[in-house]
Amino acid sequence: MASSEIIQRAAWLRERIEHHNHRYYVLDDPEISDAEYDELFRELTALEAAHPELDDPNSPTRRVGGAPAAGFAPYEHAMRMYSLDNAMVLDDWFAFAERVSKGLGRAGVAYWADPKMDGLAVEVIYEAGRFVRAATRGDGHIGEDVTHSVRTVMNLPLTLLGSDVPDLLDVRGEVVMSNADFAALNERRREAGEPPFANPRNGAAGAVRQLDPKVAASRPLRFLAYGVGRVQWGSPLFAWTSQHEIMAGLARLGFAIPPEARLCASADEVAAYFTSLMERRAGMPFEIDGVVAKVDSLEMQRALGFTSRAPRWALALKFPALQARTVLRDIRIQVGRTGVLTPVAELEPVPLAGVVVANATLHNKGYIAERDFRIGDTVLIQRAGDVIPQVLSVDLDQRPEGADPYAFPDECPVCGGEAREDGEAVRCTNPTCPAKTVQRIIHFVSKAGLDMEGVGRTWVRRLAEDGVLQSPADLFTLDKTVLLRYKRMGDRLAAKFIEAVERARTSAPLWRLIAGLGIHNVGEQTARTLAARYRDLAALALADREELQSLDAVGPVIAESIHRFFHSPEGVELLRRFREAGFWPQRAETVAGETGAAENAPLAGKVFCFTGVLSSMTRDEARRLAEEQGGITVNAISKKVDYVVAGDNAGSKIAKAEKLGLTVIDFDGFMALLGERD
Template identity: 35%
Template sequence: MRIELEELATQIRYHEKIYREGRPEIPDAAFDDMVDRYSELADALKVPAAERLDAAPGAEQHTEGFQEVEHRVPMLSLEKLTPNRKDSKGEAMPIAEQLAQWVERRRKDLELATGAPLPLFVEPKIDGISVSLLYEHGKLVRAVTRGDGRKGDDITKQVKQARAVPAKIDGPKGSLEVRGELYWPRARFDAYNAKLKEAGEETIANPRNGCAGMIKRKEVEGLESVGITSFLYQVPWAEGVTLPSTQSGVLKWLSEMGAPVYLDLVRVLGDAESVLAYCAEFGGRRGTLEFDIDGMVIKIEELRHYAQLGATGHHPHWGIAYKFPPERKATKLLGVELSVGKTGKITPVAQLDPVQLAGTTVGRASLHNFVEIERKDIRVGDFVLVEKAGDIIPQVVDVDRARRPADARPILRPTHCPDCETPVVVEEIFVNCPNELCPSKVREKLKHFAGRRQMAIDGLGESLIDQVIDKLGVRTPDQLFELTVEQLSSLERMGKKSAENVVRSLETAKGRGLAKVLAALAIRHVGETMSEDLASYFGTYEKLREFAQRYANGDESAIAVVAPEGGNGAIEGLARKTADSIFAEIDSPTLRAIFAGLVHAGVKLEAASAARADVEGIAGKTFVLTGTLPTLKRDQAGDMIKAAGGKVSGSVSKKTDFVVAGEEAGSKLEKAKELGVAVIDEAELLRMLAG
């Protein structure tokens, strides 16, 4: 599970990054699934809240050059019916049961009797770009992306140029907001890709990617010819306009005014069973549609109920999303490729006889780890069952043993690194390359060091890292800070201005502080939280280095500080085995040399000092954050607690003073109740912070 968690974390960070750059590779729904699975694994592994990713499904950060606009009514994501959901006994809950419970909760919210009529509206969930359109007296005056749900980017110019939505709608004299989805019809997308291929240019991965990229183009010329269009589905507010009383009525009303809606694809049904039957039936039609869909949306039909039902900080209570189950196909396992990660972990990847799966050709898939291969008895030559986790990450999920050929070969664990041929080291389920100069390891470490969540070195992407390694001889992170404008300008696709920007970013990165440096060096077991704890406790690298040397040499007094027998040490959550690994690596000749290079380059190796004003009731207290808070992200709440003099921990213990619990708080809430720790909500935390 830990390996799958790490793989998902990497995928989520990657897809967040390219989404913000306007070139997403997966649907929002697929990202939702990845985040849901990540949360499930993190809960099972009891990953501290502060060490978890804080990903917002479908969220898009502001793009430079676009004006931000605050939504009058937040554009929240929908709650989902998911096969990963567990009941109170920890068993998988059928989708039918989840939907029935959701409908019954809505009846209860509306103070309706059990079984009372509650019509449900069902429509396809088109895989495109969410958009908010403001019409005044029938004229389009503004178009805004969903953004983070609270604020989005103004794309009025792009939408008008693309003629993706009506510039005018007939009828209303007041103002209204209409929401919908921008999408690229499959036929028009294929035609565009054919032209790119004919011209020898790189093609676009899928219509959703292309639509996102096109609609964030700053130069709008030519957008009118690509064929992006829209499907409108909601009117969240209106002034001076009388709206129909039902969701289906609103769509008919929009259609009569010339707005693009799909009345023939929607249904109003009377119960959960009928809804699921229609969802399943519609799923069989996915391949016949002109657009991609990744599920269905189920809404309360009567609009008068919406205000009473309300919303959480993340999703409204008047709707829920049904996700189509992943497609699974059998294909032949041709071989296994081994990849080496930043810590030296060697991961097996399946090479497959290409197969069409969920709209793309799949030739490679994750095998997770060698323990998983042995458990499933996967062999080269087998016919394996492949599906996409979240409709995007191909993975081998099972073997069709009835079709196993006589010459199928077992997959053996490697004895040497596939890149540098160094003998491997096996730790539990991990197979690692210990060679710090392994070319694959060097490349992955430098990519990690420059990453947004580490040293955030703008412009130092994967292709440039390859060049500074191959052409400039860079091998360790400290050597990055020695790069000059002249050196970088000599590389392919690097003009002087681009080189100057990279050097400027490197200079800025020098001041990020000790915690960021520790997190960036890919030290095993040192994530963002542990790096902050180490930096906070030791204050400077010099003190950390001296302590690591004492610890690695077996100094009992040093060991007692952080890993005493039978109790918690000075750094909460740092167990003896983990401490052994961390301090041995910090004291290693390789890392000592890198730190010496960082010192020589002028990199700040002291803990960054944050503005702090102690608040009575917060200062000196330890807080644990769990679940989804109504308005704050967990890292925001944590920063506020720290700024008020408090401490944030990832695990509940007798030392914990308060557990701040949000929606769907898990095992930490139960642990707090067992230990008698005070449990508060976000509102109480904010009251305490206000003093």
């Protein structure tokens, strides 16, 4: 065992090394030479090697990276990491500021403003001042545990500075790479014969999301803090009351914050800050794509609250997109999972905002016709939000002679089926179009669907094009021997593919399955709403349009899409095959009962509608009780209902039920069905 002197020496070395890391990587003000630092580091490394009992996961020697992780574990954020609403022009900013003032009933609101860093959003968690976990933002609710990689980020404090530290602290920020470090990294990659990264964000995000932490350790990553989630202090005397106090507090605890972040006394000051930063963006040490402005007072933030996707007290002001001119070589038509024909411009490759752009969206048929894009035209392109390339306009003075107007196809370029206009879109009408099938299955396994880590898009496309996968349900009957027939698949890759499918079969949440079905107009938020209300797909399939529209954020268009899907031959067949394959996720609180148990429960498969005031419990409690015993509950009366459970003041639903000849019972009758008369 190590002596007390060795233990104290190791502790001192760790404290000194972390102190010098903070001076070098955060304050840019080193106190010692590189040689002196290396000597301290070598001594600590030798001590830890000679005395394994000194092991500490937060030792600075761990920043070089350890053994690769087995895989990304999901991490559920204790407080949701919301997205931000965007403003593209200053008029939008002033409109936002006016809404804030109106919502608070006062003028003269102060804002904290900082550069909008273009990196990977992560949350780092500290307990008793020590780093314990890090996770990506993910969908805002659940991210990926990337503790192994983020631990290697050199400017991230592994132990918070000072004596007054929170008992629990969630710090939100961006993992980024400076422009200078990025240029040096790409130069090293070229010299090593490796392809350069397209931009700093790709280099940073790609490193963090590697299972081998040595990848992140090898890249010059930085963590810049911009806010907090949970904060729990041992004493209320240390509570932060404003955003500027939070940022000053994070800096005192050892965190780097975005350069030139500042407190603005008014909306006008934010606008001036935005304009100044936009003019100087090229000289900034990091890539930025705008400014984030937050109401400074935390009390005011709480008063304003949130929408379903973003805080009402913060806004991202985006810089105008960077633009370039190039030649439109051709127009290629892509067919999506809903059959929409999307035109894509094939361009003369041109560098733009750190990447080489060779393809860009042309949106739809009307967009091409309105701007009269023709093959051979010189066009102006931009990266919308500095991310998505799009074609803006044509230079008519440069149009080549004989360039004909573009004729949008009236048939699907993949299957030859008829393509019809549907609003602004043009859709392939063939329900068995191979392109639609491929895209539906790709969507099903993607992050927008079941997020099957290990089921690659390239392989899904190939299996679907070969007819091996003709439906998402085919994934759950796929045999490893089929995969091994393909060259370059290999036993390890095939096993990983099958394991990912089996993982989804047993643990995929209901909302991901609903999102993965690819129902038109149904995204993640709607899928979560539906999964919170319905026990499983069978219950959802029984809901009529009126009932669906009673849910938050479900209007007539979305309700029609859902109803049409579950009553289509394809939808009915897909549900049947999911059941046969043993893939049948249920709402979280009913999963524990196991599908087989639910099928044998007293109310298995029976459809209930509750109305009126029940004698011994609320209607919601009765619904949960019915669903726990295998029943399906709906809000609206229809022929599909087996029992209408009527309480006092039941109202018009009873008349409708009697007209349809439905069985109407009181609360005692409902309990009798359960065999619980007491």
